[in-house]
Amino acid sequence: MNDDNRQSDLERATGIQADGEPDRDILITRAIDGRATGADWSAMESLSTRDVSFWRDLALAQRDQRALERLVGVASNVSAMVNLPEAGGVSARTEEVAWRHDARGRRPARSGLRIWGGWVAAAILGVAILSGKLSAPLPVGGQRPANEAGLINASWSSEQVLEDALKRGRKDGMVFGEYGDPYVLATEPAADGRGYTVVYIRPILVKRQVQNVYQGQRVIDETGQVVGMKPQPLPARVVGY
């Protein structure tokens, strides 16, 4: 049985054992850690008259403690060099390290993106020039396109057209937001040397009113060529969430 459990609270608090003798180990530890009270020092003096090795053991324990402090000090210096990584670099190993915390073996709630997988009706693979933050570049003049008349300007970039479509979608309730930050797939220095080219997924939540829900199934001829798509009803669970 562990002696932690055999010792009463009173013994622990006072360092005095049930037989009235002071706990030698506790006294040594209190002396080393600077926690010894006047009563503890008196007990140590008294103990040392009967136990000639007491002061020697205290000195040895103090030496051991200094050695451990040197070891841990080196480890602390190593830790000072390790900073938090940027968010997003979650590896399978990170997942394993973290979720085992739950003693009942349950994984914590998954990320919102995964829960919302079925809801993300449109994931747009975009290419952007990164200038500190992922966002659609502003057109010349720094203004977002105002398209109150519902017309698309022929001079707009595809990015501007998309922004306009999202704006209109939010207005009529068909687009109801974006979920989370863009998920970066790749980055590389831009060809012109200014900034970076970033390939990322931009999850946009879209809802549509439809009469029926189908998915396409490829129709393949006898030579193995795809000759068309045959609509198949989607299972309800795919539509539902």
Place this chain on the structure above:
Amino acid sequence: MTDFPDVRISPTSKLVKAAQQNQPQPEPVPPTQVDIDRLRTLWEDNRRWVAAVLLAHKPKWADLEDLLQDVAAAVVAHAGEVRDPSTFKSWLRTVAINAARLAARRGVLRRHEPLDSNPEPTTPASDTQVLGRDNSSVRVAELAFELPDGYREPLLLKAVQGLSYRQIGQILNLPETTIETRIARGRRMLRELAESRQEARPAVTPQVTDS
């Protein structure tokens, strides 16, 4: 409009409800710079003792810095899932122990890899090598690794500069008095181990008794 079946949707998802009822949806809140700064401060306040926990549990050959990076990555990815802030230290300790155990398992797997795979060092650097030529420190540190987990960890945590018994108790989720007892017994075990080695007797892990 498509009718979404309630049974398939988490009732806690405000976004889902809002979409169903065609209401303006609450915006998902990404971590702000303040959150990130807070997490960074939290990590900087705790990483020294995390290193001591790793030291107490990791295999000798595992690289401490690598393991700290694993723990730091887990903090970034999962600290937000810790619902009760008072359990953060205990959670962080568990993450550190998991990282150390995972390293041990990976090490065991490596030993079963075919001979033509990338060679790993067969005699990896020991933690105690960093102590250089200080022979007494090296000896004591090596003996500390022979102590049982329950005594080694509090002893190493007590060696972290400025860490109080109360803080060690919060990390190990144990009362302060138990921490004191374990440190006291751990110190005695260490002393007895050192003496038994000096006398060139066969190595024995000392047994602790009430006396």
